[in-house]
Amino acid sequence: MSGGLVLQAVVVGLSVGAVYGLVGVGFSLLWSLTRVIAFAHGDIVIGSVLLAVLAVIGTTPVAVSPDVARSIALVLLALAFGIALSVASYAVAIRPFLGRRHRADDLLGWVAGGVTAGLVIRTALGVALPAAAYAVPDPLHLDGFGSSGVGSLPDGGSVPVRVFPVLVVAAIVVVAADRLLVLSSIGRAIRSVADDPDTAAMCGVPIERTLLVAFAVAGFLAAVAGVLYVPSAAVSVDRGVVLGLAGAAAALLGRFGRPRDAVVGGLVLGVVQQLTVVTPHLGAAWSELVPLLVLVVVLAVRPGGLLAPREAYAE
Amino acid sequence: MTTLATDLYLLVAAYGLAVAVSYAGLPVLGQGAFVAVGAFGTMQLAAHSVPLGVAVLTAIAAAAVAGYLVGFAAARLAGASLALATWGLAWLAYVALTLFPRLSGGAQGLTRPAPARLVSPSLGVEVSLHPWVHVVIATAISVVAGAALWRSARTAWGLDLAALRTGPALAHSLGVPVQRRRRAVLAVAAALGAAGGGGTAVLLGVVAPADYSPLLSLQLFVAVLVGGTATWWGPVIGVALLSALPNTADAIASGFDVDPLRARAVLTAVLLVAALAARGPIHRLLTWLPSVGPPADIGDASQAPALPATTATPLLELRSVRATYGAVVALDGIDLDLCAGEVHALIGPNGSGKSTALRIAAGTIDATAGEVLRHTDVVRTLQRTAALGELSAATQVAIGARARERVPYAGLRELLSTPAAQPLRRGRAAAVSDALTVVGLGNRGDAATRELDSAEQRLLQIARAVATGAPALLLDEPAAGMSAAQRARLAGVLRALADVGHGVLLVEHDMALVGRVADRVTVLEAGRVIATGTPERVRSDPEVARAYLGLSVA
Numbered sequence: 115m116s117g118g119l120v121l122q123a124v125v126v127g128l129s130v131g132a133v134y135g136l137v138g139v140g141f142s143l144l145w146s147l148t149r150v151i152a153f154a155h156g157d158i159v160i161g162s163v164l165l166a167v168l169a170v171i172g173t174t175p176v177a178v179s180p181d182v183a184r185s186i187a188l189v190l191l192a193l194a195f196g197i198a199l200s201v202a203s204y205a206v207a208i209r210p211f212l213g214r215r216h217r218a219d220d221l222l223g224w225v226a227g228g229v230t231a232g233l234v235i236r237t238a239l240g241v242a243l244p245a246a247a248y249a250v251p252d253p254l255h256l257d258g259f260g261s262s263g264v265g266s267l268p269d270g271g272s273v274p275v276r277v278f279p280v281l282v283v284a285a286i287v288v289v290a291a292d293r294l295l296v297l298s299s300i301g302r303a304i305r306s307v308a309d310d311p312d313t314a315a316m317c318g319v320p321i322e323r324t325l326l327v328a329f330a331v332a333g334f335l336a337a338v339a340g341v342l343y344v345p346s347a348a349v350s351v352d353r354g355v356v357l358g359l360a361g362a363a364a365a366l367l368g369r370f371g372r373p374r375d376a377v378v379g380g381l382v383l384g385v386v387q388q389l390t391v392v393t394p395h396l397g398a399a400w401s402e403l404v405p406l407l408v409l410v411v412v413l414a415v416r417p418g419g420l421l422a423p424r425e426a427y428a429e
Numbered sequence: 430m431t432t433l434a435t436d437l438y439l440l441v442a443a444y445g446l447a448v449a450v451s452y453a454g455l456p457v458l459g460q461g462a463f464v465a466v467g468a469f470g471t472m473q474l475a476a477h478s479v480p481l482g483v484a485v486l487t488a489i490a491a492a493a494v495a496g497y498l499v500g501f502a503a504a505r506l507a508g509a510s511l512a513l514a515t516w517g518l519a520w521l522a523y524v525a526l527t528l529f530p531r532l533s534g535g536a537q538g539l540t541r542p543a544p545a546r547l548v549s550p551s552l553g554v555e556v557s558l559h560p561w562v563h564v565v566i567a568t569a570i571s572v573v574a575g576a577a578l579w580r581s582a583r584t585a586w587g588l589d590l591a592a593l594r595t596g597p598a599l600a601h602s603l604g605v606p607v608q609r610r611r612r613a614v615l616a617v618a619a620a621l622g623a624a625g626g627g628g629t630a631v632l633l634g635v636v637a638p639a640d641y642s643p644l645l646s647l648q649l650f651v652a653v654l655v656g657g658t659a660t661w662w663g664p665v666i667g668v669a670l671l672s673a674l675p676n677t678a679d680a681i682a683s684g685f686d687v688d689p690l691r692a693r694a695v696l697t698a699v700l701l702v703a704a705l706a707a708r709g710p711i712h713r714l715l716t717w718l719p720s721v722g723p724p725a726d727i728g729d730a731s732q733a734p735a736l737p738a739t740t741a742t743p744l745l746e747l748r749s750v751r752a753t754y755g756a757v758v759a760l761d762g763i764d765l766d767l768c769a770g771e772v773h774a775l776i777g778p779n780g781s782g783k784s785t786a787l788r789i790a791a792g793t794i795d796a797t798a799g800e801v802l803r804h805t806d807v808v809r810t811l812q813r814t815a816a817l818g819e820l821s822a823a824t825q826v827a828i829g830a831r832a833r834e835r836v837p838y839a840g841l842r843e844l845l846s847t848p849a850a851q852p853l854r855r856g857r858a859a860a861v862s863d864a865l866t867v868v869g870l871g872n873r874g875d876a877a878t879r880e881l882d883s884a885e886q887r888l889l890q891i892a893r894a895v896a897t898g899a900p901a902l903l904l905d906e907p908a909a910g911m912s913a914a915q916r917a918r919l920a921g922v923l924r925a926l927a928d929v930g931h932g933v934l935l936v937e938h939d940m941a942l943v944g945r946v947a948d949r950v951t952v953l954e955a956g957r958v959i960a961t962g963t964p965e966r967v968r969s970d971p972e973v974a975r976a977y978l979g980l981s982v983a
Contacts, residue, residue: 230698
């Protein structure tokens with residue numbers, strides 16, 4: 115493979131990886147707070163966008179650019195649906211199975227709750243949107259930066275122009291979320307609950323409200339990921355699960371439960387995946403398996419993530 | 430007949446999953462992947478002219494190995510990571526099948542002639558596998574699986590599964606090889622899943638990727654979930670519900686003009702929601718209803734199982750042990766020993782390293798430096814009373830008794846009632862009753878653990894540890910939450926245990942209890958031993974007074 119192809123794979127990989135990172139941040143954040151893996155998180159990524167499409171455009175989205183008003187409505191509704199779905203999945207499918215200290219208690223309960231919430235989201239969407247896949251117009255008009263939508267790289271590579279603004283938007287959102295966690299009072303509350311719910315409660319942190327905000331933040335990030343990802347190719351409603359598992363794999367490449375790791379993990383995963391595409395004998399089909407293989411292998415080797423210390427049994 | 434046979438093969442796969450989910454408490458979301466390994470493995474091998482029987486068995490063995498390997502993901506963080514890993518596996522299998530037509534035969538799937546024929550030239554027989562043959566085979570496997578689970582309730586296997594399900598940390602502290610058991614359970618689950626898949630493939634003569642989507646994994650999961658915890662008939666109910674699902678889905682699909690596969694997903698979601706509702710709110714209501722039981726009273730502690738060695742030999746020695754958590758030094762070179770026949774109290778302010786010393790002594794964590802000599806079996810109780818609400822007190826103690834049995838294939842022997850099984854079972858029953866009696870819970874064996882008050886739960890923890898037969902007992906704050914009267918009883922229990930030859934290492938805050946029961950007291954402060962000796966001597970030690978009361982020594 116030529117240098118141009120490699121460069122192309124790296125550039126595209128970074129933009130795909132940025133999306134994985136946004137999804138992974140949600141998994142890590144929610145795990146650190148509740149010790150629950152948010153199984154519906156991937157479905158929320160796709161679900162938020164498709165619900166917004168249903169509301170604004172209807173059941174036959176076509177890949178023509180929507181006008182300004184519709185574009186704004188699409189983005190705002192997608193963000194709102196992302197927040198709403200995440201908070202709802204918490205209230206209905208996770209909260210009933212948390213125990214003392216708002217930490218995971220009934221294992222089979224929250225696992226079943228999470229996969230059920232995901233199944234409900236994609237089944238409902240599948241009934242409303244029965245076709246195998248949908249090409250969704252880009253509400254951010256990120257293709258509009260180049261004349262043809264395709265940019266040339268040195269050594270003969272070419273990439274969709276949208277990968278650059280996708281990276282910029284993802285970077286802005288990730289940095290903003292990170293600053294929110296570090297600087298704001300609600301961020302402090304979130305970190306304190308993640309560290310020790312008992313002490314946080316004693317210091318007057320409203321745990322229930324903090325968790326709701328954290329699930330809202332995760333839903334917001336999921337929706338951003340969806341808005342960036344969905345227009346890049348035709349998507350099926352089932353795509354959400356695979357995207358979610360890729361996000362979880364990204365989070366596992368660092369230390370599961372440390373949101374910043376997920377961003378780096380996502381970029382690494384995206385680049386590896388795209389390099390697989392241009393590797394002779396492997397190609398696109400194998401690249402689809404990369405995130406899932408990474409997920410299963412990392413879990414078998416280091417269940418807490420590659421950078422996690424080996425842990426003893428929880429007492 | 431064909432429909433019945435496919436449902437029965439589904440039941441086989443469901444029984445496999447039930448062992449993992451409802452018996453061992455492992456959240457396996459990828460049983461469909463193992464079923465697919467059985468189905469596509471059989472078809473691929475048969476297509477490469479491997480004899481059919483060998484093909485099926487090879488596919489089953491491959492799935493068992495895969496399940497065993499997945500068991501490594503069930504390692505220490507257990508539940509959550511296993512759920513994620515198996516869910517990932519379900520999608521990995523499905524995505525691979527849809528992306529690699531050479532593997533799966535594409536959307537049309539792989540086909541072979543049905544009914545299949547089994548030909549054995551050496552025996553000169555030729556059998557045609559009509560659907561009724563499949564019904565017989567699948568029924569036989571299901572009956573064996575169901576009967577094994579039904580009979581296992583009080584056997585070694587049942588106790589192992591109960592230990593995995595209710596408290597891995599606790600089981601580990603009692604000496605149950607938790608990781609090994611989990612891997613074995615997952616291997617069995619995967620093998621039965623593959624058996625179901627392989628059988629279905631041979632029966633129908635066609636396998637297509639769409640039938641092995643992650644939806645199948647979720648359907649099997651819900652089939653196991655609706656049957657509740659550890660019931661041999663649960664999978665039967667679950668699969669009966671599933672077998673009604675395709676027809677209902679088709680009716681819905683034609684009535685409301687939706688894709689039949691979507692209609693199945695809708696029904697699966699409905700089943701899952703129903704199973705969850707039964708689990709969460711309804712379960713909570715049932716456990717909230719005031720439980721009726723005899724009033725708690727702590728019994729007589731005069732009887733105790735005798736141990737072989739009752740001389741004052743050291744059971745356990747710690748030599749210059751150091752332990753650090755990152756930059757924090759928890760133990761800074763301590764010496765500690767425990768002899769048979771003594772109650773040795775380990776006291777000290779919070780954070781002085783008591784629990785760390787106990788964990789190192791029990792082998793739960795390793796010392797950073799220094800030497801730990803265990804001359805005998807050592808068992809440790811946990812500070813938190815593990816909430817194993819559903820099991821009876823006797824079963825919990827039996828888990829302890831089972832943890833250290835050194836009988837190979839005990840589970841199999843008991844299942845088949847071999848001659849060796851009777852003494853094994855009697856011995857275990859005796860160990861349970863002795864252990865319950867010595868802590869004064871002899872009359873509470875049948876009570877569910879949640880019916881016991883907190884003092885009784887503490888005593889039950891001790892009974893569990895005693896039942897393991899380990900001479901060295903390490904007890905972490907056994908008197909927490911006890912009234913004065915209950916503490917007096919506890920003191921009697923500890924004394925009785927020491928008198929029959931146990932060495933009791935006691936971490937305790939209550940100085941009155943320590944003064945009453947301990948032969949020797951070791952005081953820790955900031956990871957160092959600052960005093961050791963009889964309770965009287967330690968009490969008058971100026972260093973100890975300073976550590977506890979902050980008095981400056983004149």
